Amino acid sequence: MSIKNLLIEMKNMSELMVDLAYSAVLFNSKDAAEEVITLENEVNSMNYEIKKESLVAARSYEDAEKLTALLEIAEAAESMANAAKDLADLVITGFKPHPVFKMVMEESDKSIVRVTIDESSELANNTLGDLLLVNRTGMRVIAIRRGVSWIYGPDKNTMLLANDVLILKGTYEGAELLEKLASGACSLEDIPEELEEELE
């Protein structure tokens, strides 16, 4: 992977981790917290690869000076990842929230959810543009984990596949609906009309 793409990947991973980590805390979401842990492992692996490649590539003091910047960038990415992991750990171990925290979680109708697309799900083999999930369910896909790769900020052309892990943000109602759609328990036609009208 070129350095440019490496840097862009690090940026995307860092941004997603920060979003997911705070969302995990705000919504007390173990799902989001677990995805942060997965991402942190990937950042560590990436950092390790960068160190190896830089050591092999350095042929002179001049080379070394220039590659040092890359190592420093990777270190910063790892620090961010560790901090995000600290937030995720709070949620996974189950922190005892001050009463004010509880109010935060209970008063909001917002939520973050993680679903896996089953083979039988109508979501599989359709693009986000075709599915119009935001319009129909109020849920927005913020990232997709496919095997060990991530798709950041998916758009209307992004096609969903069976076994994709989706992270979505929206409302409680929408989250429950998405879980059913993803598992194949219900289809797009089943979406209650009241919900669709509410979203309009």
Added chain:
Amino acid sequence: MSIKNLLIEMKNMSELMVDLAYSAVLFNSKDAAEEVITLENEVNSMNYEIKKESLVAARSYEDAEKLTALLEIAEAAESMANAAKDLADLVITGFKPHPVFKMVMEESDKSIVRVTIDESSELANNTLGDLLLVNRTGMRVIAIRRGVSWIYGPDKNTMLLANDVLILKGTYEGAELLEKLASGACSLEDIPEELEEELE
């Protein structure tokens, strides 16, 4: 400020810092790097306030246990901010980029820019919805600094004021145009037709 709003502010600041810090590196932008430094100071101030408030609020061991989580969250935010600052410092001190870095910056027509709205600028006292900067210049406002406050992810209803500091992402051409629009050196009517057509 309630804990909920405090957490949301920390989340917004962390996300913006990570975006700006990586963008500063990718585009070798001292402007973006300087804004990261400003934000890092604010995170430090916020962390200090949280520590003070938590110490005053704790009346029992039970209280203390619950407020500990808040202190840990603030510590994580500060770690993220420090890592972002490390990236910004690379750009400000001027790192000697490996030839591959140079290619990244030169081949891309993308850029990040910071402008201050002059009293004489047409941008002042208009909403982003009215100005349609994305359509007309290809530049998107990602954040606005107004005095010591930040507006994150502004939308079409956000009104711009004189002395606002805007951070925008887009193309080189668009960035130059925005600097002229912000300083009052040119007006919206002056935008070259070729640029508008290109953006359509």
